[in-house]
Amino acid sequence: MTAFDMHHLAPEYIRRFEAYVPSKPDDELKKLYGCKRLYRLNNNENPLGPPPRAREAIRRFPPAQAAIYPSGDAFHLRCKLSEYFGLDPNQILVGNGANEVIAFVIKAFCEQGDNIITADKTFAVYEWVAEFSGIEARLIPLRDFRFDADAMLQRVDARTKVMFVCNPNNPTGACWNHDQLVNFLNRVQGRQIVVVDEAYAEFVEAADYPDSISLIRQYPNLVVFRTFSKMYALAGLRIGYLIGSREAVDIIRRACVVYSVNGLAQEAALATVGDTEHIERTRRMVREGKLMVIQALERLGLNFVSGEGNFMMIKLPMNDMLAYRRLMQQGIMVRTMTGFRFPNYIRLTIAESEAMEAFLQALSSILR
Amino acid sequence: MTLSANDSNVVLNITSRMAFLPVVTSFVEQTAKAMTLGKNEALALTLAAEEIFTYLCRLTTSICNLKIYCADMGYGVRTDFVFAAANFCLRAFNLTATVAVDDAASLDEMGLLIASRSVDWFDFFEDQDHTLHLSLIKEKRYPEVKPEAVLPVLPSTQFEIVRADSDNLKVFASRVLRYYPEILTPTVCRYPGKLVDMVSSGSMSAALALDSSKTAEVEGGILWAPFNQHTIECFGPFVFNHPAPNAISEALLDTCMGDIAHTPSVALINRFPTPELPPGYFESLGTLDIRSSGAVTTMPVYFRQLKEDPGARVWGHVDIEAFLHREYDRLSLPRHITMFQDVGEMQNSDSVLSTTFDRIRGQITLRPVCSGTDMTRNIKQHIQLLQKESVVEIFLEIDTGISWQLSFVPGILQSGFVPKMLIPYGGSADLIIFQWESASS
Numbered sequence: 156m157t158a159f160d161m162h163h164l165a166p167e168y169i170r171r172f173e174a175y176v177p178s179k180p181d182d183e184l185k186k187l188y189g190c191k192r193l194y195r196l197n198n199n200e201n202p203l204g205p206p207p208r209a210r211e212a213i214r215r216f217p218p219a220q221a222a223i224y225p226s227g228d229a230f231h232l233r234c235k236l237s238e239y240f241g242l243d244p245n246q247i248l249v250g251n252g253a254n255e256v257i258a259f260v261i262k263a264f265c266e267q268g269d270n271i272i273t274a275d276k277t278f279a280v281y282e283w284v285a286e287f288s289g290i291e292a293r294l295i296p297l298r299d300f301r302f303d304a305d306a307m308l309q310r311v312d313a314r315t316k317v318m319f320v321c322n323p324n325n326p327t328g329a330c331w332n333h334d335q336l337v338n339f340l341n342r343v344q345g346r347q348i349v350v351v352d353e354a355y356a357e358f359v360e361a362a363d364y365p366d367s368i369s370l371i372r373q374y375p376n377l378v379v380f381r382t383f384s385k386m387y388a389l390a391g392l393r394i395g396y397l398i399g400s401r402e403a404v405d406i407i408r409r410a411c412v413v414y415s416v417n418g419l420a421q422e423a424a425l426a427t428v429g430d431t432e433h434i435e436r437t438r439r440m441v442r443e444g445k446l447m448v449i450q451a452l453e454r455l456g457l458n459f460v461s462g463e464g465n466f467m468m469i470k471l472p473m474n475d476m477l478a479y480r481r482l483m484q485q486g487i488m489v490r491t492m493t494g495f496r497f498p499n500y501i502r503l504t505i506a507e508s509e510a511m512e513a514f515l516q517a518l519s520s521i522l523r
Numbered sequence: 524m525t526l527s528a529n530d531s532n533v534v535l536n537i538t539s540r541m542a543f544l545p546v547v548t549s550f551v552e553q554t555a556k557a558m559t560l561g562k563n564e565a566l567a568l569t570l571a572a573e574e575i576f577t578y579l580c581r582l583t584t585s586i587c588n589l590k591i592y593c594a595d596m597g598y599g600v601r602t603d604f605v606f607a608a609a610n611f612c613l614r615a616f617n618l619t620a621t622v623a624v625d626d627a628a629s630l631d632e633m634g635l636l637i638a639s640r641s642v643d644w645f646d647f648f649e650d651q652d653h654t655l656h657l658s659l660i661k662e663k664r665y666p667e668v669k670p671e672a673v674l675p676v677l678p679s680t681q682f683e684i685v686r687a688d689s690d691n692l693k694v695f696a697s698r699v700l701r702y703y704p705e706i707l708t709p710t711v712c713r714y715p716g717k718l719v720d721m722v723s724s725g726s727m728s729a730a731l732a733l734d735s736s737k738t739a740e741v742e743g744g745i746l747w748a749p750f751n752q753h754t755i756e757c758f759g760p761f762v763f764n765h766p767a768p769n770a771i772s773e774a775l776l777d778t779c780m781g782d783i784a785h786t787p788s789v790a791l792i793n794r795f796p797t798p799e800l801p802p803g804y805f806e807s808l809g810t811l812d813i814r815s816s817g818a819v820t821t822m823p824v825y826f827r828q829l830k831e832d833p834g835a836r837v838w839g840h841v842d843i844e845a846f847l848h849r850e851y852d853r854l855s856l857p858r859h860i861t862m863f864q865d866v867g868e869m870q871n872s873d874s875v876l877s878t879t880f881d882r883i884r885g886q887i888t889l890r891p892v893c894s895g896t897d898m899t900r901n902i903k904q905h906i907q908l909l910q911k912e913s914v915v916e917i918f919l920e921i922d923t924g925i926s927w928q929l930s931f932v933p934g935i936l937q938s939g940f941v942p943k944m945l946i947p948y949g950g951s952a953d954l955i956i957f958q959w960e961s962a963s964s
Contacts, residue, residue, distance in 0.1 A: 173787030177832060187834035187857040279785060472803050476828035480855040491831050496781040499803060 161325045164334075168289040173281065178488075190486035194510045197490040199325070199466050201388035202506040203440060206433035208426040209387065216419050225418035229396075232421050235428050238367050246404050249424075251415040253354055253382040255396030257319075258284050260378060260397070262410035264316045264348055265290045272307050273319035276327070276496045277376045278352065281319040300460055301329035304339045317348045322365070323355050324375065326495055328462025332363035348403065350378045354395075355464040357386035357434050358441060364463070368398055375400035378407070383420075385465065386437060387427040392420035441465045444505035445456045455522065460500075468492060468500045471522075474499050479522060485517040526550075529782060530722055535591045541605075547576045551593060551602055568602060568661040571645075573639035575604055575657065597724020598717050599643070599662035601748050607654050617875055619904040646877060647892060665714040670700035682742055682771055682799040684778045687729040689719045694775075695731055695744045695761075702763050706813060706820055707795050709746060709758045709818035721748070730778040732762070732771045745775040747783070754790040754949040755783050755829075762799045762896045772799040783829060790948040793825040800825065806854065811958060813886070824944060837923035837952045838863050840932035843942050847955075850945045854946075858953070863929035871895040874931075876905060876919075886916040894927045899934030906938055906959065916957035924952030 160172060178184065179191050180200060203211070226232075229249035237244040250256040257280050261271065267289050273281045275294035285292040293315075295306045302320050311318075318337075323330045331339070336351065343349055351367050366378045382395035394416055399407065427433070450471060452459050461467040471478050475491040478501055482489055492500035503514065524546070525536040535550045537543050551572040555565035572591070580586065592603040621645050623790045639645050644660040687695065696712040711718045711727070721727035732743040742794040743762035750756035751799035760775040780791065793805060805825035813822045841862055851858045874895030879888045887909055895901070902919070909917055919940055921928045 183834075186675060186962075187859075189857075223876065275781065283784065389554060474804055474806060474827045476831065477806050477855065479831050480857070483857075484855060493780060493827075493829055494784050496777075496784050498780045 163475060166289060169287060171286045172283075175275055175375060182433045184483065184488070185299060185486075188480075188486075189481040189494045191482060192486040194486060194506070194513055195486060195488050195516060196506060196510060197488045197502075197503040198390070199385055199464070199502075199504045200390050201386060201437055201465065202510065203388065203433070203437055205388045205423060205430065206427050206430040208430060209389065209423040212426040213419060217421055220418055223418070224414060225416065225421055227304075227413040229416050229421050229424075232396075232425050232428075235425055236398075239428050240396050240398065242368070242371075242398065243401060245401055246371070247396055248404055248407060248411055249394065249396045249416050249421075250411070251395075252393040253283075253352070253380050253397075254280050255393075255412070255415060256380055256397040257281055257350075258288075258354075259407050259411045260317060260348065261285055261288055261290060263407040265469045268313045269316045270312070271317045271319060272310055272315055272347075274307075274321070274324070276324075277302075277317075277319075277321045278325045278354075278495065279348050281321075281350075281352075285291075297324070297327065297329075299329070300324070300327035300462070302331060304331075304335065304342070308339075308342055309345065311326055311343075311450055315347050317350060318343070319350045319352060321352045321354075323359060323463040325355065325464065326466060326468050326490075326492060326497070326500075327460050327462045328355075328467065330359065330361060330364055330463055332361070333365040334363070336365040336367065339369065340377060341378065345374070345376045348376050348378055349374070350380060351382040354380065356381065358438065359444075359463040360438065371398065371400055375402055380405050383427060386434060387424070387430075389420065389423055389427070392417070392423055394420040417518045437465070440507060441505045444508065444511050447508060447511050448503065448505070448515065455519065465505045466502050466507050467505065468497065468502050469518075470500050473499070473522070475499050481521040485513075485520070487514050487517045489514075526902065531555065531595045533593045534928070537589050539576070539587045539589055541577070541580045544573065544576055547591065548573050553734050554593040555600045555602075555661070558593065559663070560600050560661060563773070564599075564661050564664060566660065567641045568600060569660050571641045571661075572602055572604075574638040574641075575659075579604075579606065595724075597726055598665075598720040599660055599840055602659045602661075604657040605654060611924075617873075617901065617905070618915060619901070619908050621873070637960055644809065651839050662717070663720070665716040667716060668697065669889050674808045681735040682732045682774070683735045684730050684732055685772050687722060687731045687744065689723070690742050691731050691733070692722060692729060693721050695729070698741060698763050699744075699761050703761060703797065705727075706822070707797055709795075711746075712815045718746075722907075728779075728782060730775055731932070743771045743775060745779050751948075751950065753788060754792055754946075755786075755788045756792050756794065758793075759794060759797055760799050760801075761797060765799075771797065773801045776801060776804055779873070780829070789830045790826060790828050792949070793944060794822070796823060796825050808854075808946060809850075810942055811918075811956070812916075822952075824946070826947060828947070835952055838921065838929050839928045840929040842932050842936055843955070846942045847945070850926060854947065856947055856953075863926050863932075874901045875897040876901060878905075886918065887914050889919045891921065891928045894930050896933050899919075899937055900935050902931070902938040915959075919957040919959070920950070921955040921957070922950030922952060923943070923955060924950055938945060 170207050185193055194254060232249055233244040234249045250259060261284050270291040271285045272293045274297050276297050282292040293310045295303055295310060297303060299322060307318060340349060365470050370376050378397055378399040380397050384390035458470040459467055475493055479491045490502040492502055527534050533554050547570050547736045552569040553566050555568050588607050594601045640706050642659040645658060647655060647657040661908040675915040693715040696715040699708055699712045722729050727746055727748040729744060729746050731741055734740040734742050743760060743900050746756050747757040747759060757779055762769055762771045765771060805827045808824045810821045810823050812891040813820050836859045839860040839862050847860055871893060872895055874897055875892035876889045878890050889905060919935055921931060935957050940959050942955055943958045944956045945953050946956060
């Protein structure tokens with residue numbers, strides 16, 4: 156067979172897009188950086204692990220069940236979630252992680268020439284999915300580390316289909332409160348789909364954090380994302396979901412890949428629903444961890460951005476990529492923020508005190 | 524024979540038969556003119572294409588299939604010849620190549636020499652499928668401007684960062700020439716028309732700082748462009764009449780980095796840092812001695828990654844092993860170094876080095892194109908020729924991602940070069956920069 160140039164087969168927006176390269180597995184990273192231990196403080200994972208009932212569901216999962224296709228639309232999980240939130244099961248779509256439901260929404264509502272609006276310094280997957288789907292992503296600068304509603308609305312035109320709001324925002328932790336979200340929805344006037352990504356909702360302690368799910372009845376163009384990856388520590392099983400009005404979900408379902416969520420993930424997620432004890436234990440760990448880190452950062456004279464969520468951003472007097480390499484040599488893995496357009500910041504996942512102490516010790520040593 | 528085109532590219536599929544020469548020359552000339560190259564420049568590019576096609580047709584045995592691409596770069600036209608030709612002789616692309624008039628084979632190669640000298644830039648490489656890619660670039664002719672006395676920029680407290688329009692870009696270029704020494708001035712600022720064309724065609728990007736008062740004075744700016752497929756090079760930040768450090772320079776750099784944050788680029792390099800480069804953004808790769816206006820300046824070179832380093836396997840050579848380990852340790856870069864070994868396999872007789880001129884700074888950069896048994900002699904011949912031309916700033920780059928390039932190392936060291944720095948991701952992997960030191964040669 157002769158060599159075949161297949162680039163011309165790919166659309167222009169695919170040719171100019173570069174595939175995301177995830178970091179190497181832990182064993183490879185340890186070899187590369189010559190470290191014996193590795194604290195993963197880069198992905199906002201919950202170090203407490205899944206809640207006990209989810210662990211039990213995973214342990215009980217019969218190996219023979221691996222041979223059987225799972226429920227194609229996560230039937231039981233949708234029923235349980237709808238019961239918990241007081242919704243119709245048809246208002247819920249479950250995906251292979253929240254990343255997949257982002258793609259469902261963009262595919263369902265956007266075509267070539269359309270655009271989406273989101274922030275410039277937020278979770279990058281909205282922008283990526285739009286761009287590799289040939290959809291323009293309009294990126295609005297944050298104002299005081301939070302989404303700027305006025306600026307977002309100013310960029311709306313006839314081809315704007317979806318507006319993504321990450322609440323709390325990853326990586327700044329800043330939130331819109333109930334009034335801000337309602338005001339935004341009123342100004343949108345139902346002309347676009349408004350997606351509120353609440354991947355970190357279960358970590359939020361602010362009393363005025365919006366109850367977005369209850370707003371769906373009033374705002375049928377509102378779609379809410381949730382995930383089992385963060386608070387419920389099922390990141391390795393990849394499961395997340397969206398909630399919307401029946402009309403919105405009926406459209407989104409047409410772009411939805413069924414059977415994409417494996418059976419083990421569905422069973423484990425089912426077991427987490429309503430586990431408030433795990434949430435409280437995790438929140439306590441995050442509170443204590445943040446306090447410990449903030450006190451140390453103040454001693455070191457470093458600026459930081461700490462809002463809601465199990466993470467915070469730290470401004471370094473050095474470039475974040477160099478800090479990453481030097482911290483990795485000491486077995487500490489953080490997330491660099493250049494890719495989030497916050498050069499020289501790192502994002503730290505809050506974990507238990509042993510990991511936080513190891514991080515602070517390593518940070519002090521690289522700043523010397 | 525087929526012809527196809529899109530917005531910026533025209534492609535001719537043709538075979539290497541002399542009868543098709545008029546087709547090729549007509550294709551290149553007319554396409555170049557359509558892409559707004561001036562008459563003389565279009566003819567020079569056509570001459571280069573004619574020589575290359577003629578040479579290919581004279582190749583010994585079989586007719587080969589060729590693709591000839593003409594691409595509009597905005598500030599010039601790029602013509603690429605893509606073909607499989609095992610016997611294609613690259614020797615004539617050495618700067619030192621000479622032609623013996625009594626040697627018919629050598630006369631054949633003269634056409635390539637003419638081709639290489641009649642364009643502004645050429646490059647060639649062989650890909651993994653043993654397909655040769657030979658690229659020629661002919662730029663438009665732009666008038667050079669001299670630094671002009673401009674009204675002093677009064678420092679303001681409020682500014683905004685904007686994407687450059689052509690009028691502001693011209694003001695910016697003029698102010699860079701006015702406020703900055705020659706050594707820190709990007710060559711393109713001498714040709715504002717080229718700068719405007721490069722920015723509008725996307726070959727270069729620019730952000731400017733404007734005074735946010737009514738006057739909207741250009742208070743500074745930053746330029747950036749691809750250094751290679753992995754790395755972006757930025758120039759500046761340039762800030763006029765503001766003492767460093769200042770908020771403008773940080774905002775300009777943040778804009779540049781925000782723009783490239785979600786691109787495939789993995790690194791940002793700054794080889795001519797201004798005093799306004801904010802501290803903490805970059806890592807030092809070392810220094811290079813640069814001659815400008817008769818004086819030698821020790822120029823720091825800065826770099827930063829844009830993505831987390833995934834680690835890499837690179838090639839090294841025992842003669843520079845200590846240098847490699849020292850630099851990788853200093854930079855905390857995870858690299859697995861495999862030493863290149865000459866195990867006696869058959870080699871070409873003729874090595875080839877490509878040559879890039881920076882006429883403003885009087886610099887030459889040599890890069891291996893292919894190895895050969897004459898490597899050491901070839902490097903020394905280049906040095907001798909460049910010395911005759913009074914060029915003393917000579918650099919040689921070795922790509923640690925390409926094993927055979929490391930075979931040049933003994934010859935490089937014997938010729939008076941010393942390893943000066945590593946540029947991570949400066950090539951297909953990291954780039955070793957050697958600088959020729961006349962005293963030791």
